[in-house]
Amino acid sequence: MTKYFLPAILLLVFTSCNIKPQPIDYGSDACHFCSMTIVDRQHAAQIVTDKGKAFKFDATECMMNHLNDIDPSEIALFLTNDYSNPGKLIDATKAFYLISEGIPSPMGEYLTAFGTKEGIEEALLIHDGDQLNWEQLKLRFEN
Numbered sequence: 001m002t003k004y005f006l007p008a009i010l011l012l013v014f015t016s017c018n019i020k021p022q023p024i025d026y027g028s029d030a031c032h033f034c035s036m037t038i039v040d041r042q043h044a045a046q047i048v049t050d051k052g053k054a055f056k057f058d059a060t061e062c063m064m065n066h067l068n069d070i071d072p073s074e075i076a077l078f079l080t081n082d083y084s085n086p087g088k089l090i091d092a093t094k095a096f097y098l099i100s101e102g103i104p105s106p107m108g109e110y111l112t113a114f115g116t117k118e119g120i121e122e123a124l125l126i127h128d129g130d131q132l133n134w135e136q137l138k139l140r141f142e143n
Helices: 002-016 060-069 117-126 134-141
Strands: 045-049 054-057 075-082 085-091 096-099 111-114 130-132
Touching: 045 060, 054 060, 060 075, 060 111, 060 134, 075 111, 096 117, 096 134, 111 117, 130 134
Parallel strands: none
Antiparallel strands: 045 054, 045 075, 075 085, 096 111, 096 130
């Protein structure tokens, strides 16, 4: 009996803690921070804990505000949507951020993430705004 029990437990342990993003079901999933339905494919975000639990957000600003309520050292992945590739989650710590009133975001912070330097440069040709990196963004949202 134990020769079947131990492998089953080990399999459960190793498969239950996958640290990977979870698909966002746009139009159905609710933001973990503000409870609004996530519909915007250009501004959604997600964090995944070091235990594999995913928290979805309707906007990067909701994710950033949520960081004030948790221990960031327990987060394995910070993800945000790439404005230039709607629905594609990218590493939020490597993204390029723009705060511009020309690009509204769901929670009114006008915060948009781009996966490439070229993406943010193209947006800046059309919209005025402030560029930020991850560290600057964290400072802006600290309490």
